[in-house]
Amino acid sequence: MSSSGLIRWGGLAAMVGGVLYVLAELLDIYNFVLLGEEEFSAVAATASFAVETWLFLLGNVLVLFGLFGLYVRQSEATGPLLHVGFLVAFLGTALGVGASWAETFIVPTLVDAAPELLDAGPPLGYALSFGIFAIGWVLFGVAALRARVYPRWAALLLIVGAVLSFLPLPLSTAPFGVAVAWMGLILFTGRDASAEQPSRVR
Secondary structure (H helix, E strand, O other): OOHHHHHHHHHHHHHHHHHHHHHHHHHHHHHHHHOOOOOHHHHHOOHHHHHHHHHHHHHHHHHHHHHHHHHHHHOOOOOHHHHHHHHHHHHHHHHHHHHHHHHHHHHHHHHHHOHHHHHOOOOHHHHHHHHHHHHHHHHHHHHHHHHOOOOHHHHHHHHHHHHHHOOOOOOOOHHHHHHHHHHHHHHHHOOOOOOOOOOOOO
16 A cells, blocks of 8 residues: 555545544543442443444544554654654554454453452553553644644644543543544545644754
């Protein structure tokens, strides 16, 4: 596949993946606020939680593919920071796919078998995965901000969204999803992201 084809399809993957993040976060609000369940095991037994985990899983997979397009589009316009950010963001997103897979396929089996394990809280590996995810995307966002290939506000939103994604707050990954979808739209439509020409950063 040519680089232009990778960019275009990567843009579509990022755009859809970002939208799925937002939809999953809206379901998360429903599951943990509107349902009013105090224990995670009770929420995990609901159909709406199953839909939420599938949305996050598909969103993570698509964002992982979309990351390649986001990277290739600006790879000639920035320096080592982008490459480091890409690698760390790739690792963090891959770990996020694993976490989403576990929530989709493992958590339902524990609802009846070991609900006390679910209610004990997430394991340390979750925090580590999301920490790597946040650091990688912050670095990637800073590189995008310096390269000026994407709109400045999209890059800033990506940085803020990456930081928020690490915090256990309602809608914490929604800003990140909006930023990724915004950048994906730029790639998929082939529009110029900025009136300014990107400058190489050494």
